[in-house]
Amino acid sequence: MKHADFIIVSWILSFVPIALYAWRIARQARRLDPFVDEGDKPWT
């Protein structure tokens, strides 16, 4: 890899895991939603 490639890869590898984790949380929330009542969601 070239010098600049290391920098670009570093930045990509910083944000991609965070984005994947956020996507996983959102997907899990949608899957659980039908099984809970509104009372189980005090933030709403």
Place this chain on the structure above:
Amino acid sequence: MSNATTSVPPPTRTVATRNLGLIALGGSVVLAMLGLFFTAEDVDQGSSVRIMYVHVPTAWVAYLAFVFTAACSAGHLWGKKHSLNLDRLAGASAEVGVIFMGVTLVTGSLWGRLSWGTYWQWDPRLTTTAFLFVTYVGYLAVRGLGGTHQQRAKRSAIVAMFAVLEIPLVHFSVLIWRSLHQEATVLRPNGDVTMDGLMLFTLVFGVAVFTTIFAWLVLHRNRVLALLDAVELRGIDAALAVRRAEEVTP
């Protein structure tokens, strides 16, 4: 099917978390512009210093996450109500901390390849950081063990109280032992910061952006953990009801 699952907003979203997410997203774009294009190259390291704007903030925010985990765990252990919400916050924070610590290790490895010519050395800072990462992976494994929610909360809180003691060891490892890793540039014992103004601003801005991302992720994850606990309790209640019905009918 995919439309139905992707178009509906997640039930953990509120106006506050949506705004926080937008701030985090906008901040990340500005950080990338500053870090990759507008800041100057370093006199010694050249352009590889641009890795610093993600490597250092993720490390600091990972420390913050683990300290927050310990604080919530202490709140659970010694609080009058032994709040399960504090336990879930501790778990959410540790998960995000592990991701940030993983990012720190990967970006540090790539930076090390450019600066030292190698991806990994069993150097005091690198070794203690890897040990901290593994410790919190272990903490998450402990959270996954069986038992009631209160049992989970108590045992993981005790682990968190011990695990956080590693952070000073990681931070001061470059001073305690002879290390290949450079000493602190900003958090120096004498308080003297020798860094260009825009570089320092970008670094501090990076910390602010990753702290916002951390808060956004922890809020959502905490709510998902609350939903998981509610579903689990509902399942237990349903199973108990079936069992009681079986006992009543001859």
